[in-house]
Amino acid sequence: MTKAKERILDTASRLFHQQGYNSTGINEIIAEANIAKSTLYQHFASKDQLCIAFLERRHEQWFTQLRAVVEAKERGQSQLLALFDFVMQMNEKEQYRGCSFLNILSEISVQNQSAILQVIQQHKTDLQNYIKSVTQETHAHLADHIYFLFESAIIESQLYREQAPVLKIKNIVTSLL
């Protein structure tokens, strides 16, 4: 990946995540990334395609970070609880902007945007499977339950701009184990 393309993706990622997809204009992206508009359209066919590239890269990076936090702990309950430490870490790092995937899900009208929808669904399915794999030998039947609470933890802390809901949910999960 050339430097320009990387700068475009970095900037678009930051802006899409911070202020939303529809509220971020192409002109804003090229201005902040310090590239020419033609350069952007040489790398990405449209704003939609840029969005998909953003989501796909975020998917990779997000999971890499999640795995790092979870797999630093020993297998078992502490790994499950680490899921929520990760949420708190991301809340701080990204000022409670929540989940990029769910945020964009709220912005798109589904009928025309099934390519984007597919990327979002895949991300969440992968997350659900990852939680299953972490839960594996301990309390297999709880995996979905913990996934649902994980989703709530992200959303409720985005809504109230505080870690309290995550802590509440972490306590609930503890009581389930």
Add this chain to the structure above:
Amino acid sequence: MTKAKERILDTASRLFHQQGYNSTGINEIIAEANIAKSTLYQHFASKDQLCIAFLERRHEQWFTQLRAVVEAKERGQSQLLALFDFVMQMNEKEQYRGCSFLNILSEISVQNQSAILQVIQQHKTDLQNYIKSVTQETHAHLADHIYFLFESAIIESQLYREQAPVLKIKNIVTSLL
């Protein structure tokens, strides 16, 4: 409320909910509501104010419908399970568009929109309290837990456009009671 104002709110509500706040233009609203633009701005100072009016009215109507579904059941566990029947009902009626409040939360950049944020937070706080009141004598300590699962039920069914997650969560809740 005059008929024009009502028509504006009806149309704006439908469009905001179906296609999102930022994707819905004032011109689209006045065209579909069959009113003059000056009439809209006589009733609502700005698009933001129209958004707040929309959320406040939806808050009322949404709770009225929720209460109707829940309080048709006898007090106790069946009322708690009815919460999720309500989610399924809304999913069908509104084609899995999820929660208007969370959708708009994803669209706004928080620093400038604290008035809107406040309405959204109030809605969720009221919901949390309502679930507490329904849970009251049966399993008081579970109220928050059920609230978090309720939120997930809405979001996951919006994401996958199907009732399956609600049914899964309803089963989880059953196992908790």
Add this chain to the structure above:
DNA sequence: AATAAAACAGACAAGTCAGTACGATTTTAC
């Protein structure tokens, strides 16, 4: 040093955005 690829600046299209202004017309109330 020559060639090819990448990025550059900037103008342009064609449309949409929220919001204002103003005079004309209709509806409502007394």
Add this chain to the structure above:
DNA sequence: GTAAAATCGTACTGACTTGTCTGTTTTATT
């Protein structure tokens, strides 16, 4: 029937939208 209030139509502002196009300059490779 008259007066007041509501609504109407329409044009307009000024800024912003995504995307295209032309031609120039920079960068990297050989």
